[in-house]
Structures are given as C-alpha cells and as structure tokens.
Amino acid sequence: xxxxxxxxxxxxxxxxxxxxxxxxxxxxxxxxxxxxxxxxxxxxxxxxxxxxxxxxxxxxxxxxxxxxxxxxxxxxxxxxxxxxxxxxxxxxxxxxxxxxxxxxxxxxxxxxxxxxxxxxxxxxxxxxxxxxxxxxxxxxxxxxxxxxxxxxxxxxxxxxxxxxxxxxxxxxxxxxxxxxxxxxxxxxxxxxxxxxxxxxxxxxxxxxxxxxxxxxxxxxxxxxxxxxxxxxxxxxxxxxxxxxxxxxxxxxxxxxxxxxxxxxxxxxxxxxxxxxxxxxxxxxxxxxxxxxxxxxxxxxxxxxxxxxxxxxxxxxxxxxxxxxx
Amino acid sequence: xxxxxxxxxxxxxxxxxxxxxxxxxxxxxxxxxxxxxxxxxxxxxxxxxxxxxxxxxxxxxxxxxxxxxxxxxxxxxxxxxxxxxxxxxxxxxxxxxxxxxxxxxxxxxxxxxxxxxxxxxxxxxxxxxxxxxxxxxxxxxxxxxxxxxxxxxxxxxxxxxxxxxxxxxxxxxxxxxxxxxxxxxxxxxxxxxxxxxxxxxxxxxxxxxxxxxxxxxxxxxxxxxxxxxxxxxxxxxxxxxxxxxxxxxxxxxxxxxxxxxxxxxxxxxxxxxxxxxxxxxxxxxxx
Numbered sequence: 001x002x003x004x005x006x007x008x009x010x011x012x013x014x015x016x017x018x019x020x021x022x023x024x025x026x027x028x029x030x031x032x033x034x035x036x037x038x039x040x041x042x043x044x045x046x047x048x049x050x051x052x053x054x055x056x057x058x059x060x061x062x063x064x065x066x067x068x069x070x071x072x073x074x075x076x077x078x079x080x081x082x083x084x085x086x087x088x089x090x091x092x093x094x095x096x097x098x099x100x101x102x103x104x105x106x107x108x109x110x111x112x113x114x115x116x117x118x119x120x121x122x123x124x125x126x127x128x129x130x131x132x133x134x135x136x137x138x139x140x141x142x143x144x145x146x147x148x149x150x151x152x153x154x155x156x157x158x159x160x161x162x163x164x165x166x167x168x169x170x171x172x173x174x175x176x177x178x179x180x181x182x183x184x185x186x187x188x189x190x191x192x193x194x195x196x197x198x199x200x201x202x203x204x205x206x207x208x209x210x211x212x213x214x215x216x217x218x219x220x221x222x223x224x225x226x227x228x229x230x231x232x233x234x235x236x237x238x239x240x241x242x243x244x245x246x247x248x249x250x251x252x253x254x255x256x257x258x259x260x261x262x263x264x265x266x267x268x269x270x271x272x273x274x275x276x277x278x279x280x281x282x283x284x285x286x287x288x289x290x291x292x293x294x295x296x297x298x299x300x301x302x303x304x305x306x307x308x309x310x311x312x313x314x315x316x317x318x319x320x321x322x323x324x325x
Numbered sequence: 326x327x328x329x330x331x332x333x334x335x336x337x338x339x340x341x342x343x344x345x346x347x348x349x350x351x352x353x354x355x356x357x358x359x360x361x362x363x364x365x366x367x368x369x370x371x372x373x374x375x376x377x378x379x380x381x382x383x384x385x386x387x388x389x390x391x392x393x394x395x396x397x398x399x400x401x402x403x404x405x406x407x408x409x410x411x412x413x414x415x416x417x418x419x420x421x422x423x424x425x426x427x428x429x430x431x432x433x434x435x436x437x438x439x440x441x442x443x444x445x446x447x448x449x450x451x452x453x454x455x456x457x458x459x460x461x462x463x464x465x466x467x468x469x470x471x472x473x474x475x476x477x478x479x480x481x482x483x484x485x486x487x488x489x490x491x492x493x494x495x496x497x498x499x500x501x502x503x504x505x506x507x508x509x510x511x512x513x514x515x516x517x518x519x520x521x522x523x524x525x526x527x528x529x530x531x532x533x534x535x536x537x538x539x540x541x542x543x544x545x546x547x548x549x550x551x552x553x554x555x556x557x558x559x560x561x562x563x564x565x566x567x568x569x570x571x572x573x574x575x576x577x578x579x580x581x582x583x584x585x586x587x588x589x590x591x592x593x594x595x596x597x598x599x600x601x602x603x604x605x606x607x608x609x610x611x612x
Contacts, residue, residue: 026350049453050446051611066453069359077450083443085376092375100368100451102358140447145353177351 001026001179002047002148006056009042009203016042018203019056024181026147029174031194031211032183035291039203040183041079044152047181048077060148072101072144078151081137086126090117090136093125097140111139130157138169148179155189167193187287191215201291218286223259225252226275227266236269237262251275365452365461373465378434383469386427387477393420394481398488413489414503415574417481421474422567425511426536428470432518433531435466440526446612455607459523463600466519471512479504499575506573506589513592514539514566520599524606539566564591 002024009017017039024030034040045051047058049065060068060075068074084093094108112118115135120128125136134154141149151170155163170193174180184190190197190211197214199207207214224247227233233252237244242262247253254262259278266273281289358364373379397416401408436459439445452458482503486495495503518535525531546561562568563582572588583591 045446045611048446048450050449052609068453070357071360071453072451073353073355073357075450079446079450080443083446085372085438085442085444087376087378088372089375092371096368096371096375097447097451099371100364100448101360102364103355107355145355147351147353 001061002058002181003062004043004047004056004058007043007046007053007058008055009039009046009051010054015203017046017053017200020200020203020205021056022198022205022208024148024179024198025196026179027174027177028195029170029180029182029193030196030198031190032181032198032200033187033190033287034183034185034200034206036185038185038200038291040185040200041152042203043200044077044079044150044181044183047150048075048079070101070144072097072103072146074144074146075148075150076141076144076146077149078134078137078141078154080152081130081133084125084133084136087124089122090125090128090139091121093136094139094143098143101144103144107143107145111142114142115139131159131162134158134162134166138166146178149173149181151180151182153183153185155184155186163189187284188282191283199287199290206290214286215283218290219283220255220281220286220289221257222279222281223254223256223262224275224277224279225254225262225273226250227252227271227273229271232269233266233271233273236265236271240265253279360452362457362461365454365457366465368452369458369461369465373435373469376438378438379431379469382427382431382434383473386424386473389424389427390417390420390474390477390481393423395484395488398481398485402488402490408489408492411489411492412495412499412575413485413492414482414495414499415571416485416489417478417503417507418571418574420481421478421507421511422570424474424477425514425539425566425570428474428511428515429518429535429539430532431470432466432515433522433528433535435462435519435522437522437526437528437531441528449612455612456604459600459604459607462523463516463519467512467516470515471508474511475504475508478507502573502575502586506586507570510570510573510589510592513589513596517592517596517599520596520603523603524599543567 004020004022007017007020008015020039020043032040032043042051046053047060047065058064065071065075088096090112091108094111095105097103098105098108109118109121112121115138117132117135117139120132125133128136134157138151138154141151149170151166154166154170158166170180170182174195182190182193194211197207197209197211198205199214209217225233230252234244237254240261242254242258245253245255257278259276263273263276265271266276394417397419398413401411401413401416439448448458449455482500486492514535518531521534522528522531525534542561542565546558546565549555549558549561559581569583569588569591572583572585
C-alpha cells in the first residue's frame with residue numbers, strides 16, 4: 001500500500017505536484033493518469049525517495065522508502081527504461097541490482113526468462129530496441145518479487161504484442177495480491193487495465209475513483225443532428241428549452257439522451273432530419289474534459305460553459321497551458 | 326473491469342492501517358535480507374568490472390606507466406652521462422603523471438556516468454541509503470586504482486633499478502615512497518575525481534575540472550613574471566600536483582614546500598573535505 005498525504009513538490013516557481021492525497025491499494029491495478037507534465041513522474045520519484053517533497057509525506061506500508069531494509073523486495077519500479085548503462089550487459093545490469101539487495105544470482109536468470117530476454121542476456125543494452133529496454137526495466141522491477149510494483153508509462157513505444165504482454169502481466173501481478181501502480185497519459189490504455197483510477201492535472205488531484213465509477217460519471221452522451229432546415233429546428237428546440245451547440249462540421253449537438261424528444265419535436269413541426277443519432281463520448285474525451293477543466297479555469301473563466309466543454313477535446317492538448325498558470 | 330469497491334473518499338490516509346489488513350497482500354517466497362554495505366560493495370564491484378571504460382582507462386594507464394617508465398630507463402641506461410647521483414626510481418615519474426589522467430578519468434566516470442545514463446535512479450532505488458552508495462563506490466574504486474597502480478609502479482621501479490647500472494641503490498624509504506607512496510597518492514587523486522564527479526554529475530565537466538586542477542597551477546605559475554607575485558608563484562609551483570607527485574621520487578622542482586610523505590596527507594585532507602561535501606550534497610539534492 002502506498003499512502004500519499006499532502007504531497008507537494010515545487011521547482012522554483014512551478015508547483016509540479018500540488019497537495020496530493022490518495023492511497024494505492026493492494027490487489028488492484030491503480031492507474032495514475034494525467035497529461036504530459038502533470039506531475040506523474042515527479043510523484044513516483046518522491047514515492048521512491050529519489051526527490052524530496054517540498055511538503056507532505058509519502059509512505060510505503062507506513063514507512064518511508066529510505067527506511068526500507070530490503071527495498072527491491074518491497075517495491076519494484078520501472079521509471080525510465082533507458083536509465084541503464086548502455087555498455088553493460090543485461091545480465092550484469094540485473095546482477096548488480098540483485099547483489100545490492102542480497103538477491104540470489106539464480107533469480108536474475110528467472111526474471112530474464114520471465115520477460116523473454118534470456119537469449120540476449122549477454123548483449124550490451126545499448127543495442128536493445130525500445131521494447132527490449134522496456135522488458136529489461138520490467139525484469140529489474142520484478143527482481144525482488146516485490147509486493148508493490150510501480151510502472152511509469154510502461155507501454156510507451158511498445159508494439160501491440162508487447163502492450164498485450166504488459167497488460168496481462170500487470171493483471172496477473174495484481175491478482176496475486178500485489179499493489180500495482182501504473183502511470184499513463186492514455187485513458188484508452190487505462191480503461192483496459194486499471195481497476196482504480198487516480199487522475200491528476202497540473203499536479204493537482206482531479207479524481208480518485210474506481211474505473212467503473214469514473215466511466216459512469218464522466219462518459220458523456222449527446223445527440224447529433226443534421227438537418228437542411230437548420231434555422232427552423234433551432235427555433236423549435238429553443239422554444240422547447242433545449243440547449244443546442246453547433247459542432248464544427250455543420251451538425252448540431254444536444255447534451256444528454258434526448259434523441260426521442262428531438263425526433264418527436266421535429267416530426268410535429270415537419271422538419272426534415274438527415275441524421276439523429278445518440279453519440280457516446282469516448283473515455284479519452286471524458287479524461288481530456290476532466291483535465292481541461294483545470295486548464296480552462298485559469299485561462300478564460302468567462303467562456304460559456306457549454307461551448308468549452310464541446311470545444312476542448314478537439315483542441316491541441318496543453319495549448320492553453322502556458323497561458324494558464 | 327468493474328470492481329466491487331465504492332468510490333473512495335479523499336480523506337487523509339491513516340498511517341496506523343496495518344500493512345495488508347483488510348486487503349489481500351502478497352508475500353514473496355524469496356527470503357528477506359537486511360541489506361548492508363557488503364551488498365553495496367558487491368554491486369559496485371560488478372558495476373566497475375562490467376563496463377569497457379574500466380578496461381580502457383586502466384589498460385591505457387598500465388601502457389603509459391610501463392611504456393614511459395621503461396623508455397626512460399632504456400634512454401638513461403644507453404646514454405653516456407654520469408648516473409652516479411641519479412635515483413633510478415625517479416624515472417617512473419612521467420609515466421605516473423600522465424597515467425594519473427587515466428585514473429582521474431575512471432574515478433570521475435565511476436560516479437558521473439550514472440548521472441549521464443540515468444542509472445543513478447535505478448541505483449538509488451535499489452539502495453535508498455545514498456551515503457552507502459557513495460562509500461561503496463569510493464572503497465571499490467580506491468582499491469582497484471590502488472592495486473593496479475601499485476603493481477604497475479612496482480614493476481617499473483624494479484625494471485628501472487635493474488636497467489640503470491652505476492646508479493646508487495635506492496634506500497628502503499625511497500623504495501617505499503616510489504611504490505606504496507605514489508600508488509596511494511594516485512589512487513587518492515582518483516578518489517577525489519570520483520567525489521568531484523558526484524558533485525558535478527557531468528563526466529566531461531568533472532574530468533576537465535580535475536585535469537585543470539592537475540595542470541593549471543603549474544601553467545599559471547609559469548606566466549607569473551611580476552616580482553610582487555613571486556610568493557604566489559612559488560606556492561603554486563610547490564603545491565601543484567605534478568610537483569607533489571615528484572616529492573615521492575625525492576626530485577622536487579623546488580627546495581622548499583612539501584617533502585617526505587606530505588603530499589599524501591595533503592591529498593588525504595582535500596579528499597576527505599570534498600567527500601564530506603559530496604556526501605552532504607547527495608543527501609540534500611534530488612537524484
């Protein structure tokens with residue numbers, strides 16, 4: 001179990017991590033989600049005692065990381081797969097880590113086998129592909145057979161086969177009762193793996209819920225309408241008190257599950273409809289909407305609420321960030 | 326995908342929650358070992374022997390010391406000049422001065438290369454006691470540098486004494502200084518480089534600083550013509566690293582300044598101070 005309490009990290013003027021309080025529980029995969037630069041890696045480095053928090057506290061089963069007597073058997077972490085000396089062989093890289101925690105040499109061969117790198121064990125790691133490097137990082141994390149695993153963006157740069165392998169691995173690790181804490185900036189990836197979700201943006205906690213709850217709360221549905229009698233329909237909907245937003249491609253969009261209502265209104269007023277469809281916003285969109293809120297609050301608070309929620313997902317990520325804080 | 330868990334309140338966690346209570350917890354079959362310095366030493370030994378830069382720097386070091394030492398010995402042995410006042414051991418000086426650059430480079434790389442590659446984060450995660458990592462690196466590197474220098478310097482010393490006929494037999498004290506003394510001095514210089522590498526965290530920067538520290542005082546002193554700077558010039562010459570190294574061969578460029586085993590104590594003091602600084606910085610800074 002990893003417990004963060006009011007964890008804060010400031011780099012000069014910038015608050016990289018702002019008062020984070022949440023708990024990562026055993027037996028589940030906890031997805032740690034946020035756009036690039038949200039403070040995920042900084043938070044993970046603080047969990048591992050690499051960076052000192054400006055304020056607040058983070059503990060592993062009640063203890064600070066640097067008080068762990070057998071750190072690799074407690075926490076296995078993949079922070080940056082490239083954080084190896086390229087001139088060292090995979091075997092020696094893992095061996096020096098194993099020795100630092102008194103782990104038997106046989107375990108090095110075991111984990112090399114687990115990640116499928118046995119055939120290149122005696123090759124220098126600088127010749128490794130992105131996927132092989134990632135596998136080596138995972139081998140290092142598994143070395144001590146730890147009860148807590150932390151992966152920072154583990155699927156970055158992996159091919160579909162590698163992504164599938166990591167997903168399966170994480171699920172089996174969690175099923176064994178281990179704590180699995182995995183960061184990502186891809187909601188779609190998290191939706192497939194995580195049981196619990198912690199979302200941060202600009203270093204602040206935005207959500208801490210189960211995956212199912214997040215989907216229920218955040219997946220927005222709306223109705224898309226196309227009609228040649230645009231003005232007439234707008235008038236009718238306005239009279240009925242339905243808020244309409246124009247989407248980029250000339251279609252109209254109405255929030256919520258109102259397809260029946262709109263269809264009946266159109267029929268009653270003899271308006272021709274070319275399209276009337278209920279759309280389910282993707283989780284990716286829900287996530288962007290969530291993180292965009294933090295951003296937008298700082299940027300232009302006067303913007304109409306129901307126009308920005310529609311526009312934001314189509315905008316380039318982080319386009320407003322620099323203006324934001 | 327769905328979990329039985331209800332949405333979690335964002336309340337502050339209570340540290341009192343016993344590990345794994347109410348939750349399933351994984352227990353590894355691997356026995357738990359309390360880690361100590363011995364583990365860190367084994368790890369650092371694996372690291373230093375498993376990279377090619379160690380072989381390169383030490384290989385070049387041995388070649389330089391042997392090549393220049395034996396070359397100087399051969400030159401003197403074949404020359405017709407009078408060697409009756411020559412200490413044959415002093416012929417090893419140039420080899421060790423230039424070879425020392427290799428030891429400096431290896432010392433710097435031992436710490437700074439981990440920052441360059443990012444390996445340091447892996448290292449510090451595996452061993453969160455940062456001081457222990459620095460101490461283990463220092464011990465392993467110092468022993469490697471000392472043993473290699475001692476063997477090479479002794480070989481050269483024996484060869485030179487055997488080659489140069491007619492020179493006086495060196496005394497026991499001279500033997501000791503030219504083998505054990507220079508080896509400790511060069512290894513300490515390497516250790517200082519390791520510490521500087523840990524402070525600067527940048528290979529090229531730290532190597533430049535160390536080579537500058539070796540060469541600059543002498544070069545600067547050479548250009549101090551002004552009378553008013555005479556004393557500074559003298560001190561720079563006397564305490565420059567090449568001159569201090571030559572003290573071990575009792576052929577110092579100056580008559581005053583450090584003598585006997587003084588250079589070793591000076592190097593020890595400087596290295597200890599730098600080590601303390603590096604240790605404190607390591608604890609304070611983010612990795």
